[in-house]
Amino acid sequence: MQKGFMYGLKQSIPIGIGYAPVALTFGILAIQNGLTVMESGLMSILVFAGASQFIAIQLIGQGATAWIIGLTTLIVNLRHIVMSFSMLRFFSKIGLGKLATIAHGITDESFVLSSNILQGVLTPEERSRVALGINSGAYFSWVLFSFVGAYIGNRLVINFSGFDFALLALFIVLTVSTVKKDNLPVYILAGLLAIILKLLLPGKWYLLISVIAAAAVGSLMIKKNTKDIVEEEKSYES
Amino acid sequence: MNHDIILIILAMAVVTYGARALPFLLFRNKNMGGFLKSFVELVPVALLAALVIPEFFVTAENSLSFFNPFLLAGISTFLFARKIPNLFLCVLFGMLAYWCFDKIV
Structure with a gap:
């Protein structure tokens, strides 16, 4: 059966539920830090990245400049580069326009869910539609509840x-279906690194560093294993 | 609307969208092989771990903890998800489990 936009939208419901209270909180805090309802909503529409939005409204409340806030946002959201890079493998030969739309919806949550679901979708064209559905559901919830939160304020x-x-x-359910015997070591390594780095480093640095380190170590091990197998096969031949 | 705040939102939007779109722009239709291929395939599982595991063991006050509602609800949700692999039901179960443990612990 063909899977499309609606399929993705349906899969995004748990993300939508999870985003709602966070976005409500964002809206409420944005008002408290001096933003208007329109500005709070606009930030969610244009930025759509939770952690950086919370940091930004705090910095706005303290009177920081656009430069400082822009730079902080860049640092917090650098990890999206790794996620986009990883998602590319699903979308060979998909047009730039569609990719540009998908790109705006990439978050930790939509990325992890998409990576899991798109493996079971056959063609790049279908995958792009399912990904758009997933991203749209998450986006809709985030934007809607940011407005609602800002509108109701503290009431x-x-x-x-x-x-x-x-x-x-949601992440735990995805863990059950994603983690297999062969990638379990990477999961454990990333988890341990993340604990240590979260205790040591400020902000979201622990995510970027632990993901890159664990995925790199994992792929080096795979490379070494295949080399060993090739060499074993060679020694059989000789 | 306040001009400074609009400028701040635009700056945030540009850098965030840049981080999301740049790889699509640069590496579209390029073949990845060997190290890079397994690297990008391992990113989701690594990110999953990095998002989940610290929540169970690092508290909001940034100290280690081996007994808290997050960990207890996490273990329950994990066991539930192994029996009933339905995304929506599991999220519902997890929320209720956390709510209970948060009341008790």
């Missing part, structure tokens, strides 16, 4: 702590 208090766990639950 609403949600007292269900379960929302704090929604995105983590």
Whole structure:
């Protein structure tokens, strides 16, 4: 069966649920830091990157310049380069226009979900539509609830702590279907590095460094293994 | 709308979109092989670990912890997801499990 935009949209529901309370909080804090409802919503529409938006409104509240905030945002969001780079393998021969649209929707959550789901989608064309669906669902929730949060300001208090766990639950389900015997060492290495680096470094640096280090070590090990196998085969032949 | 804030939002948008789109622009339709190929294939699983594992062991106060609602709810959700591999149900279960442990612990 062909899989398309709607399929992706449906898969994005857990992300949408997880984003809602975070975006609400963002909207509320944005108002408290002196942004208007339109400005808060506009930031979510144009930037669509949670952590950097929270940092930015805090810096705006402290009166930082566009330069400082731009630079901080770049540092926090550098890891998106690695994610886009990794996603390219799904989209061979897809036009630049479509890729440009997909690019705007790449977040930690949509990337991890897409990487998992797109493996089961056959053609690059279908994959691009499914990816657009996933990204759109996540984007819609983020933008909508940023506006809602900014609009209601402090008037609403949600007292269900379960929302704090929604995105983590999504990641755990993906862990069950993504982690296999052959990539388990990379998972463990990245997890341990991330713990250590999160304790030591500020902000989101731990994500970028642990991902690059663990994926690099993992691929070096694969290279070494295939070399060993090739050499073994050679010794059989001789 | 305030001009300074619009400028800030635009600066953020440019650098963030740049980080997202640059690889698409530079490496589109290039064949990746060997090291790079396995590297990009391992990025999702590595990121998954880096997003999940620290949440279980590093608290909001940035100290190590081996007993907290996140870890307990995480283990429960993991076991649940192995039995019932449905994304939506698992997220629902995880949220409820966390809510319970957060009340108790």
